[in-house]
Structure formats: structure tokens, C-alpha cells
Amino acid sequence: MTSTSPSGTAAALAACRAASPLVQCITNFVSMDIMANTLLAAGASPAMAHSIAEVEAFVSIASALLINVGTLSDGWVGGMKLGAQRAVELSKPWVLDPVGCGATPYRSLICAEMLQLKPTVVRGNASEIMALAGAAGATTRGVDSTAAATEALAAAKQLAAQHGCVVAVSGAEDLVTDGRRVLRVANGVPMLQQITASGCSGKQASCCALTALIAAFVSQFPQQPLEATAHALSYFGLAAELAVSAGGVKGPGSLRVGLLDQLATMSEAEVLAGARVLE
């Protein structure tokens, strides 16, 4: 059982490190490196396997599945769908990252199809979530967010309620909802937007690595995906804060290095002092 307090974040991180969950990732080419390294730094175990020839077999030994549509192509969609279906059959959590949803009709179509396969959690930026919900007024520009996280809250709540999933909207302050409750996560630093596949605050790139971390955390608390998602967001954002406060961060290159260092070495005391999940 995990609360939304800092002790809940600490417990979630401790559970991840103790269990070292195998997180299968079907993800884009850009994010694979930092995603695998983020999972390893958090004590989880990454496995990047996407082929229809083995995706179901991999799901059967994994603790959770991450599906990210970043560098989407037809050759990968089959594996994504088989993987998601198998995860649901086995009652394992799977997390959807609808990168660039709304940017092209093809991308929106595939994201909508994936949504029908009952993800446990969806994590996107404001534009992506609004596009996924079919909300009017949002235009996705590449994979950046052109709408503030708060503007997407209504879309997120609707999505979550209709599809029975948790929806997380990354932004200067992250929002996580199951359609009823809304948790806010106030960790992170603006410079994360300048690291692809990591950024999770302010105007941002994609948060691919972060979404994989959500999969790892949710695998440890399958009955509490709302809280587990918020804890993963808090832990990731806090690692960036600690990297900056430790000194040595001069730009996005050194922030990425410091982020991985802090994810791996963050102490319980640091989590208790810094985690900011608010209800």
C-alpha cells in the first residue's frame, strides 16, 4: 500500500529496487538508450523486444510492458498490439506513451487503436493527451507540447473515466488522474525539456524514459496505478532537482549525466525531503 506522501514515494522506489522488475519496452529508436539506462538506474531491468516472433513470450516473463509510438511504422504496430493484448490477458500492467499524437492522421489513428487495448496508464504531454481525447483546440506540433498541462486536465479526466485507465499529463506541474481523483506532482526542473526522451517539465520534448519508469513502479503496485504513477513522476523530477543542486550541471549534457547518477544513488532521506505529490 502506498500513500501520496513522500514516504509513499520512498516506499515505491524501495519496492522497485528490491524487486528489480523486468520492464519490456517496445519503444522508439531515439529513446532506447536513455530508457534502458533510466530503468537500470532505478533498479529495474529493461528488455527491448518488439518482434511479433517473440513479443508475447517476452510479456509472459515481464512484470510490465511499455509501448511508445515515437518512431512509428507498420512493421512495429503488429508487435505493439500483440504485446498489449497479451499483457491484458495476463493481467500485467501496460503503459502507453502516445508520442506525437495529433501530429499526423496516421499517428492519431494508431494511438486511438492502442487505447482500445486497455492500457493501465497513458502518459503524454498536454497536446498529446488532448489529441488522444479528441479534444478540440489542441494542435500537436511534432512531439512538443503546445498546450499547458492544466488545459489538458479535462481531456485527461474524460479519457481516464471512459477507458478505465490512469492518465498522466506532463508539464511544469504534472497531473495524474483516474477520472475522479487528481494528483499533482511538483518535482522537476525546466531544463529537462532540453533532453530528448527525458524532459518532463515546462515546454518539453517527450518523456519516453519517464514513462518506462511508470511501468516499473506500477508493476509493484498494480492495485494503485494512480499513486504509483505519481511516485514515478516525483522520483524522476526529484532526481533532476538533486542533480542541479549537487552542482556540476551546466546544460542539458551534464543534466542527463547527473539525472542518471541521482536516479541510481537517491537515498530514502532525499526522497522524504524532496518528493512532492499533492492531492
Add this chain to the structure above:
Amino acid sequence: MTSTSPSGTAAALAACRAASPLVQCITNFVSMDIMANTLLAAGASPAMAHSIAEVEAFVSIASALLINVGTLSDGWVGGMKLGAQRAVELSKPWVLDPVGCGATPYRSLICAEMLQLKPTVVRGNASEIMALAGAAGATTRGVDSTAAATEALAAAKQLAAQHGCVVAVSGAEDLVTDGRRVLRVANGVPMLQQITASGCSGKQASCCALTALIAAFVSQFPQQPLEATAHALSYFGLAAELAVSAGGVKGPGSLRVGLLDQLATMSEAEVLAGARVLE
């Protein structure tokens, strides 16, 4: 309007940061991470999308297109061609990086076919440019350059004149030509050759990330691709110089970190003091 003086380089960088152009990248698997992070550090916005199912739709919302043939395969060539054609139709700049041209017959054939699709800029090392021009005497060895940049100047001028494009040859001193004028860029450090997808001086690996930066800069000065290309080369090389002079660079690992930091934080004063584009 941008001149070849340091103030021109500063103006080009300022324009890129202000406009945050969306640069669509169809590129090799090796370079995707550093390419996306290089674009973000320069204030641009990367989008890695290659599938024939959406490549044209993405070009229509992008400011420029980068095509790099690094990890070439038939499955990607279709998307490359559709993307290039659409860019030309929409009068958007597209930049070709003919990685390893000359290394295998297949690679040379595809590069020659891409050249027919009217790139705005071609950026390669001396061997690649000579192979692309069909110049005799050059043998490409993998993706390294075995010929000095100056040796490739004749080939570059011929290519540029015949195909109405700008051709940049990376080397200890970079050369940029439109077939008539020749600009020389004297920024960079030799150690860049030891970072894949970044190196742009001396005997080198590929310059994939740099070529994406050219696409970003050219998108802001579509009437001046010659100057914009030189400014991108100067900015990138200067970032490496500043990383070294800032201290902390002990080898290619820390150079890569420092390079991204400097690309993101470089001030106008630093550009004015350090940019070296010569005519």
C-alpha cells in the same frame, strides 16, 4: 539577411532559438539520440519520423527535413524519397547526409538517387563527397574520411554547380560551396572525430548531428543556404572549442557532454568572439 561575419553566426543562432524550427529527421539508428539532443540544445525541435505512412504529413508541418542514409535499408528508402519529394513540392529545405557513400555499390546508388531529388544542402566528409561526385581517386573506408577536405573541393564545387545545391565538406577546416563561392569554417577540435555522429574536424566519424543543425539553420534563411550552412558548422565547432576551454573535457565522453552544454548555453558574446567563417 545573414553575413559571413561572427555577427552573422550570432544572428543565425538567435533566429534558430527564437523560431524553434521543427526539423524532421529520417536518420540512422546510431545518431538519433545525439541528433535529437543537439537540435534541442540549439533551440530547435526534433521529430524523428520515417514511415511512408506519415512522412509526407510530417514534412508538411516541419520547417526542414534531414535525410541521413547511415543505417540504410530498403524499408527506409521509400520514406526518404517521399519525404524529399514532398519537401521540394512545399519549397522546404532538405539536407542530405550521404553517410558512407562509396563504401558499397548499394550505398552509392541510393545516394545518387537521393541527389536527383534536389537537396538544398549536402554535407559529407571528403571521401563521401568525392564518391558522390564520381570523382576518381577516393576510396571510402566505412564512414571515415580518407581524403582531406581540400582534395574534395573540386568535387564539391562540381556537385554544387550541377545540382544547384550547397555542398559542405567537413574536415580540419570545413568547406562550404554553392559552386561559385567557397566559405571556410575554422572552428572545431580534433577530438570531435572520436564521438560518433558528431565529429567534424580532422579524420572523423560521421557528422550526423551537425547535419541536422544545418537543416535547422537553413530553415531560417532559405534564400541563403550557403551562409546558413557555414554558420551551423561554425556554431557546432565553436561549442566544442568552448567545451574544451571551459575545462573538464578529459576525452570523448566528457567532450560530448560539454558539447551539448555549450550548444545550449552559448552566449551572443561567445559567438561574436569565436565564430570563424572565412570567405
Add this chain to the structure above:
Amino acid sequence: MTSTSPSGTAAALAACRAASPLVQCITNFVSMDIMANTLLAAGASPAMAHSIAEVEAFVSIASALLINVGTLSDGWVGGMKLGAQRAVELSKPWVLDPVGCGATPYRSLICAEMLQLKPTVVRGNASEIMALAGAAGATTRGVDSTAAATEALAAAKQLAAQHGCVVAVSGAEDLVTDGRRVLRVANGVPMLQQITASGCSGKQASCCALTALIAAFVSQFPQQPLEATAHALSYFGLAAELAVSAGGVKGPGSLRVGLLDQLATMSEAEVLAGARVLE
């Protein structure tokens, strides 16, 4: 001729730096970046080319071939097989990294098929090697090793003897055997397990980058693949040790940076003082 003493490791590194062998890599998407950068840091020249349209032509100009089955799919298997066959025809060394062998039936099948194509060296963790050998009692969990390296020694010796290859088992202490002799490599730091595609000690991720380094070293000593493999393992592990002892390593992010720096700058004196290959 290279011995197992530190002077042998130094000679192997010097040969790699002097010859700058072109190492063709058919590898997974996760490891491409660090693999290419590891080869460059060691003075070798990487070429990532996998397409059946050119894989044979690339082997003909390469000094060695690395095949890693990490992000396996049918679309890549054809190129892997063609490449391996061509390498054998041309008497060039090729090295197999059977990532995740045993994790799924598909993966085990492909690895077994690749083994029939006569690799010069096979490098895996204990679980992978045991699965590849059909040894009972090992269950591969993703790409981590769940069996100690020593437990896999019997399987490694059997594999090596049956297939006429060198087999390396990565672990807290690495083991290298040709079926008769067994070399032990005692370099490395436990934290390497937290960097994907690099880890080679203790409970680990995959060692993809390291296996490419083996290909580079073996290309220089084709008659001594046993010793050359051990030297590559020693050099890589020593680079991690030197990174830690140089200070500045605070976690897996900075270890990766320091590792690349040390690979590029390691002196002969450092090799002589630190290499630990034991017979």
C-alpha cells in the same frame, strides 16, 4: 604474438589503435550509440550496416564483424546470416553476442542457428552461455544474468570445444575459454551493471559495446582469439576502474562518461599497471 601478461594487453591495445580496424556491427538499437563510441575511443572504426543489400559488400572491406541479437526481428536475421557466412568465406573473424538467449524460444532458436555459422568468439553472460549450450538449470531472465559466471564455465568449455570457437562469460570475474585453456579477467567495477550495453561485472545488463571491442582486438590477432578476447575484456574493465579512481564518478551516468574518456586516453603505463588476465 600476444601473451596473457599486462604487456600483452598493452600490445593488443596498441595494435588496435595503430591499425584502426573497421568493425562492422549488426547490433541492437539500444547499444548502437555506445558501441560506436566505444570503438572510436579504442581507436577502431565502427560501421553499422545491416541490410541484406550491402552486408556482404561491407564485410569485404571490414576487419571484423560483430553480430548482436538484442532487438531481434526476422527482418534483420537475413543480414546477420549473410554477414556471418561472408566473414567465414573471407576468413575474417566474427563475434556473436547472444543477448537474451533463453528468454524466448525464438531467441534461442536464432542464436543456435547463428552458432552453426562458426563464430570466432561468443561473448555472453552466464545465463546466455548456459542457454546457448543447452545446459540445464539456467533460466535467462530478460538480458540479465541469473547465474554466476563460474557456474557457466562447464557450458562454455563444452560450447567452445564443440564449435571450435572462443567463449567468453562475463561476470564479476570474466572467463574466456577455447575449450581447453581458461583465462580469467579480473578487471571491472560492479557499477558497470547499471549501464546498458556496457556492464561486464557482477549482476549485469548486456555487454554489447564490450563485445564489439572483442571483435576489434581479435581482428589484430586472428591466430590468438583466446588471448585477444581476454585483453579486450581487461582493457574495458580497466577503463572503468580508472574512471572510478580518477574521481568524478557519482553513478552510472558519470561512469559512462568516464569510461569513454579512459578508453580513449589510457596510457601504456596504465595498462601495464592495471591489466589482470590470469591463466
